[in-house]
Structures are given as structure tokens and as C-alpha cells.
Amino acid sequence: MAFKELRFFGRRKGKAINNSRQMLLDNMLPKLKPTLPSEGQTFDFNTLFGITPKEVWLEVGFGGGEHVAELAKMYPDVGIIGAEPFLNGVVSLLAHLNGSHTGESTHTDLEEGRADNVRIWPDDVRQMFPHFKDNSFERVFVLYPDPWPKARHAERRFINQANLHHLHRLISDTGCLYVATDVANYAEWAIEQVALSGLFEQVNKDIHQAPVDWVPTRYEKKGIAAGRQPHYLVFRKKKEKIVK
Numbered sequence: 001m002a003f004k005e006l007r008f009f010g011r012r013k014g015k016a017i018n019n020s021r022q023m024l025l026d027n028m029l030p031k032l033k034p035t036l037p038s039e040g041q042t043f044d045f046n047t048l049f050g051i052t053p054k055e056v057w058l059e060v061g062f063g064g065g066e067h068v069a070e071l072a073k074m075y076p077d078v079g080i081i082g083a084e085p086f087l088n089g090v091v092s093l094l095a096h097l098n099g100s101h102t103g104e105s106t107h108t109d110l111e112e113g114r115a116d117n118v119r120i121w122p123d124d125v126r127q128m129f130p131h132f133k134d135n136s137f138e139r140v141f142v143l144y145p146d147p148w149p150k151a152r153h154a155e156r157r158f159i160n161q162a163n164l165h166h167l168h169r170l171i172s173d174t175g176c177l178y179v180a181t182d183v184a185n186y187a188e189w190a191i192e193q194v195a196l197s198g199l200f201e202q203v204n205k206d207i208h209q210a211p212v213d214w215v216p217t218r219y220e221k222k223g224i225a226a227g228r229q230p231h232y233l234v235f236r237k238k239k240e241k242i243v244k
């Protein structure tokens with residue numbers, strides 16, 4: 001699908017970005033933002049990162065980026081690509097990565113060696129899809145996706161047939177798609193969409209039990225504090241599509 005055919009319905013900008021955070025965007029983002037290969041070309045993961053990753057994970061819609069930043073720290077030998085069109089979220093991830101988020105650092109650039117295993121796509125993840133090779137990812141995270149609760153907006157929900165088909169191609173034969181939501185109807189929707197696709201099988205039995213080593217996102221923490229219950233869905237790729 002060509003770039004211009006993709007329409008993103010979420011927010012791209014929130015409150016004004018202050019000067020020091022703008023400097024993160026100006027200085028740091030260009031070092032972490034991949035250049036999209038030309039049409040028909042794919043990324044080479046051996047040269048994309050500052051490391052040679054043992055595997056690569058993708059996070060769709062990282063929000064404030066806490067989850068990407070935490071995973072990057074926990075798994076320094078894994079390459080992590082995060083995509084998020086909301087600019088304030090991108091700035092927040094940059095601040096997490098260089099420590100300025102907590103005041104641990106006042107740097108307005110990337111510190112040496114930090115974030116070697118992270119790459120940031122500050123836009124719609126679907127723009128990247130044609131440029132990833134088959135079986136690229138061991139894990140893909142879609143965490144607290146916008147629920148688009150109105151029936152007439154259902155086609156905006158990220159878990160849909162088109163994206164499941166892309167993700168099936170991109171996830172490795174041993175890889176999994178992780179979806180989390182605190183909207184019960186969205187969990188049902190995701191399970192139905194996956195069943196309809198025939199491309200993945202759900203491998204976790206208790207959908208209210210967080211998977212091992214789970215790192216909660218900002219949305220998850222806010223939801224739990226407000227009394228909402230997380231639903232975790234782990235889907236393993238089926239190698240062959242089972243035609244019913």
C-alpha cells in the first residue's frame with residue numbers, strides 16, 4: 001500500500017513542546033530515526049542499529065515510550081523499533097532514553113552508547129511494513145491501542161484483517177503478537193479478528209494474568225489506578241494459514 005493511501009486518525013501533537021525537549025527532537029531523533037529504504041527495498045537489521053541484534057521486536061504506538069525504554073534497558077542485545085505518530089510521545093521516549101526524563105541528565109542529545117538498540121519511527125507504523133523482510137520480528141507489541149468504540153469507526157481499530165496479514169508476514173515462525181487492552185470489547189474484537197484471519201493462535205489461557213516479565217505501560221498503570229482491568233492476549237503465528 002502506498003504512503004498516501006494510509007490515513008492516520010489519531011492525534012499528532014499535544015501541548016507545546018518546550019525548548020529543551022525541542023532540542024531532543026532536533027539533536028537526538030535524527031540519530032535514532034531510520035531512513036526508509038526506497039520502494040521495493042528492505043531494512044537490514046545488521047546495520048540499522050548500533051548493535052548487531054540477536055532478535056528484533058516492534059512496538060506499535062508506544063505512547064510516552066516508557067515500555068520501549070524499559071525493554072531496551074532490560075534487553076540490550078535485542079533491537080527494538082518503536083513507532084508513534086504523536087510527537088509529544090516521541091519526545092517523551094527520547095527523554096526516557098537519555099535520562100533527562102527524571103532529571104538524571106540534562107543532556108539534550110544522545111549520550112554515547114545509550115539507545116544503541118532502539119530505533120524510532122515518528123509516524124504511522126504501516127509506512128514501514130513494506131520495508132521489513134518476512135519473519136523480521138520475534139515480538140510485536142500492540143499495547144492499549146485506541147479502542148475506537150463506535151461501530152462506524154471499527155475499521156480504524158489497529159487489530160484488523162489488513163494489519164494481521166502484514167504482521168503474520170513480519171513475525172517469525174517462533175514469534176508472538178502481544179496485545180493488551182483494558183477495554184473488554186476490544187479484547188473480544190481482537191480475539192474475533194484473529195480467529196477470522198486464521199493466522200495466529202492464542203497461547204495464553206488466563207487473559208487477566210500478565211505474561212512473564214511484563215512491563216506495564218503508562219496506559220496500563222493509569223487504567224489499573226482507575227479500576228480498569230487489563231486483558232493480555234498473546235498470539236503465536238501459525239506457520240501455515242489453516243483454511244476452514
Ligand SMILES: C[S@@+](CC[C@H](N)C(=O)[O-])C[C@H]1O[C@@H](n2cnc3c(N)ncnc32)[C@H](O)[C@@H]1O
Pocket residue numbers: 008010011060061062063064083084085086089123124125126142143144145146158217218219220
Ligand atoms: C491509547 S495509546 C497507548 C499508548 C501506549 N501503548 C501505552 O499503552 O501507554 C495508543 C497509541 O497508538 C498510536 N497509534 C495508533 N495508530 C498507530 C499507527 N498506525 N502507527 C503507530 N502508532 C499508532 C497512537 O498515536 C497512540 O499514541
